[in-house]
Amino acid sequence: MSDIVLWYTTRGAGAVSMILLSAVVILGVLSSLRFQSAGWPRFLTPALHRNLALMTLVFLALHIVTAVVDPFTHLGWLTAVVPFSSYYRTFWLGLGTIAFELLAAVVVTSLLRGLIGQVAWRAIHWLAYASWPVAVIHGFGTGTDALSGWFMVLSIVCVGSVAIAIVYRMLQPPPDPLTSARGEFRSGVSRKLDQ
Amino acid sequence: MSGLRLLAGPDLRSGAEAFADHTRRLGAPSIGGRPLVETLVRSGLGGRGGASFPVGLKWRAVAAAASKGPAVVIVNGAEGEPQSHKDRLLMATRPHLILDGAFLAARTLRAAQVVLYIGEEHKTAWAAMARAMAERPEPERRITRMAGAPNRYVAGESSAAVHLVDAGVATPTTTPPYPRERGVAAVPTLVQNVETLAHIALIARYGDAWYRSVGRRGAAGTVLLTIAGGVKSPGVLEVEAGTTIEEAVAAAGGVSEPAAAVLLGGYYGAWLPAAQAWDVPLDGEGLRGRGLVLGCGVIGVQPATRCGVCDTARIMRYLAEESSAQCGPCFFGLRALADACSRIAERGTNRDDIARLKRWAVEVPGRGACKHPDGAVMFLRSALSTFSDQFESHPAHWRQQPA
Amino acid sequence: MTMEGTQAADARILARDRALSLLNNITTYVAFAAVAGVGILGTVSALTIPGVAASSTSSATASATTSTPSDSSSTSSSSSVLAPSSGSVSSSSSSGVAVSGGS
Numbered sequence: 001m002s003d004i005v006l007w008y009t010t011r012g013a014g015a016v017s018m019i020l021l022s023a024v025v026i027l028g029v030l031s032s033l034r035f036q037s038a039g040w041p042r043f044l045t046p047a048l049h050r051n052l053a054l055m056t057l058v059f060l061a062l063h064i065v066t067a068v069v070d071p072f073t074h075l076g077w078l079t080a081v082v083p084f085s086s087y088y089r090t091f092w093l094g095l096g097t098i099a100f101e102l103l104a105a106v107v108v109t110s111l112l113r114g115l116i117g118q119v120a121w122r123a124i125h126w127l128a129y130a131s132w133p134v135a136v137i138h139g140f141g142t143g144t145d146a147l148s149g150w151f152m153v154l155s156i157v158c159v160g161s162v163a164i165a166i167v168y169r170m171l172q173p174p175p176d177p178l179t180s181a182r183g184e185f186r187s188g189v190s191r192k193l194d195q
Numbered sequence: 196m197s198g199l200r201l202l203a204g205p206d207l208r209s210g211a212e213a214f215a216d217h218t219r220r221l222g223a224p225s226i227g228g229r230p231l232v233e234t235l236v237r238s239g240l241g242g243r244g245g246a247s248f249p250v251g252l253k254w255r256a257v258a259a260a261a262s263k264g265p266a267v268v269i270v271n272g273a274e275g276e277p278q279s280h281k282d283r284l285l286m287a288t289r290p291h292l293i294l295d296g297a298f299l300a301a302r303t304l305r306a307a308q309v310v311l312y313i314g315e316e317h318k319t320a321w322a323a324m325a326r327a328m329a330e331r332p333e334p335e336r337r338i339t340r341m342a343g344a345p346n347r348y349v350a351g352e353s354s355a356a357v358h359l360v361d362a363g364v365a366t367p368t369t370t371p372p373y374p375r376e377r378g379v380a381a382v383p384t385l386v387q388n389v390e391t392l393a394h395i396a397l398i399a400r401y402g403d404a405w406y407r408s409v410g411r412r413g414a415a416g417t418v419l420l421t422i423a424g425g426v427k428s429p430g431v432l433e434v435e436a437g438t439t440i441e442e443a444v445a446a447a448g449g450v451s452e453p454a455a456a457v458l459l460g461g462y463y464g465a466w467l468p469a470a471q472a473w474d475v476p477l478d479g480e481g482l483r484g485r486g487l488v489l490g491c492g493v494i495g496v497q498p499a500t501r502c503g504v505c506d507t508a509r510i511m512r513y514l515a516e517e518s519s520a521q522c523g524p525c526f527f528g529l530r531a532l533a534d535a536c537s538r539i540a541e542r543g544t545n546r547d548d549i550a551r552l553k554r555w556a557v558e559v560p561g562r563g564a565c566k567h568p569d570g571a572v573m574f575l576r577s578a579l580s581t582f583s584d585q586f587e588s589h590p591a592h593w594r595q596q597p598a
Numbered sequence: 599m600t601m602e603g604t605q606a607a608d609a610r611i612l613a614r615d616r617a618l619s620l621l622n623n624i625t626t627y628v629a630f631a632a633v634a635g636v637g638i639l640g641t642v643s644a645l646t647i648p649g650v651a652a653s654s655t656s657s658a659t660a661s662a663t664t665s666t667p668s669d670s671s672s673t674s675s676s677s678s679v680l681a682p683s684s685g686s687v688s689s690s691s692s693s694g695v696a697v698s699g700g701s
Binding site: 004008009011012013015016019020023039040041043044047048051052055059062148149150151154 | 613614635638641642
């Protein structure tokens with residue numbers, strides 16, 4: 001009986017992780033717009049993004065641990081870190097491993113942003129955009145419930161919301177209209193110092 | 196007229212003068228230290244990088260700021276002005292004059308480092324300066340490095356030179372603080388044009404009275420000019436300060452066809468109607484009194500057959516694209532001005548664009564971190580004044596094309 | 599920085615404190631909702647697989663031969679979705695059993 005509970009917890013935690021991760025991506029997209037209002041200072045959106053990202057890792061850990069510990073799945077701890085090393089649904093589960101590792105990289109580098117510098121942090125953070133679709137596809141391919149009604153609805157809502165957020169963001173004028181021109185000029189006149 | 200002082204010596208076509216020949220011809224500088232600073236003040240030598248800032252005063256300021264610690268000397272051979280050739284010619288033929296001036300500065304100001312900031316695209320000049328450095332004594336070589344200036348208009352600006360040496364990015368920075376107070380590694384930095392350093396090398400040998408012994412119409416010393424455009428022998432000339440534009444153009448072979456206007460001082464300079472331009476004496480101080488600038492010494496002779504409106508639009512487009520995009524008023528303002536000029540040039544005069552040009556020309560200057568927008572607007576206002584008839588009645592070019 | 603009156607500074611501090619408690623509140627609510635979500639969605643997923651306990655024994659042997667070669671491909675799971683029978687759905691849940699038999 002407890003094994004079944006583990007299995008359901010894995011699926012529930014996986015679904016919740018997908019919802020949370022979608023919210024994190026949406027908040028990340030909205031952070032770049034630097035929205036603020038009377039009751040919502042500018043720092044709130046990125047701060048919430050950070051909090052929910054850490055929370056996603058918690059539920060992701062629950063999802064992974066219950067999956068590995070479940071005797072019926074016969075997944076070793078290795079499958080959580082080495083992609084495509086499981087017998088069970090090798091490819092789709094491997095995607096999950098990849099998504100988890102991308103997310104872990106994003107979170108760790110964010111916590112250590114002071115050490116790695118802004119440019120490296122930004123480059124790795126863009127990997128987050130990769131982890132989300134990989135996670136969603138993992139959910140479709142691995143999950144038993146992949147195409148059952150509730151999961152489909154959930155997935156459509158998550159994917160749709162992220163898509164809307166991204167399209168909205170891309171349609172906004174850049175917050176600082178000089179950003180790209182300044183960056184282009186700067187990179188043209190940047191030279192490595194040979195000393 | 197050429198070969199007066201800086202360009203005196205072996206034929207310029209034979210390339211860079213070697214250190215041994217240079218030393219044999221000129222001997223060693225005899226004035227240094229504090230006396231050199233005062234000699235420079237008395238000479239009235241003005242900087243040749245564009246601003247004509249009195250050199251002696253600049254050295255005094257750096258010396259005072261660096262009294263407690265080291266300084267840095269940046270030899271500015273960026274020459275970003277497209278039509279100017281004097282700096283690269285000097286670097287390619289008289290590198291040791293420039294280097295003498297640089298190391299005189301380094302010794303006088305107790306500089307810990309000398310940087311040769313040379314335009315990347317000036318390959319001959321770069322090679323000549325590198326070879327010349329190899330001929331210098333070891334104490335001079337030890338403190339010197341070479342840095343390539345990116346080929347952008349504003350990269351030659353003093354604060355951009357400092358910024359590149361300091362942080363690897365050749366963008367102008369807000370001043371104050373000026374490089375002479377706080378430059379590379381936050382120490383006082385002397386940024387000096389290569390031509391200026393060459394003059395200093397000779398003043399350090401012969402003194403300020405010698406420097407002032409030539410000159411016309413009350414001006415002192417010699418000046419390198421680049422004569423460009425509708426003249427028979429365009430190129431670099433050395434003339435006495437105070438020479439009129441007409442005399443300088445005559446030394447360049449005279450006009451190749453009747454001239455309508457003259458652009459004095461490069462793209463931050465001013466258009467003058469030819470009739471007014473001929474009598475203008477080329478002397479930093481004197482020009483300032485007339486609201487003009489010698490700048491980097493470019494004299495562009497505009498033939499009457501060329502369209503002043505179209506050329507102004509072309510140059511405004513260039514200046515707009517050379518904005519470093521650090522300040523909104525410069526980036527967007529110059530863009531808008533260039534667009535209005537282009538519209539007039541291509542589609543013909545219209546009231547709205549003329550009004551826009553006049554309005555924005557007042558609003559844009561003084562709102563940038565550097566002088567780029569100010570220089571561009573000065574140029575534009577001189578164009579609106581010199582070519583006012585053409586601006587008011589410019590035809591649409593597409594109509595002029597054969598059907 | 600410009601000198602501002604203490605009133606303006608107090609207002610800013612108050613606004614920031616309000617925003618920080620808003621942040622903490624939202625985070626807490628989401629955390630509770632997420633925990634509840636695990637329970638709810640786990641139960642929902644259990645209910646949408648009818649008779650799992652019963653079919654795992656009956657279809658274990660039937661699916662033992664078919665599920666091993668399909669472990670690394672999605673074709674079996676997608677074809678099993680098109681087939682409406684619950685037996686094929688449960689074949690994926692019992693492929694865990696098949697793996698244990700195969701290894």
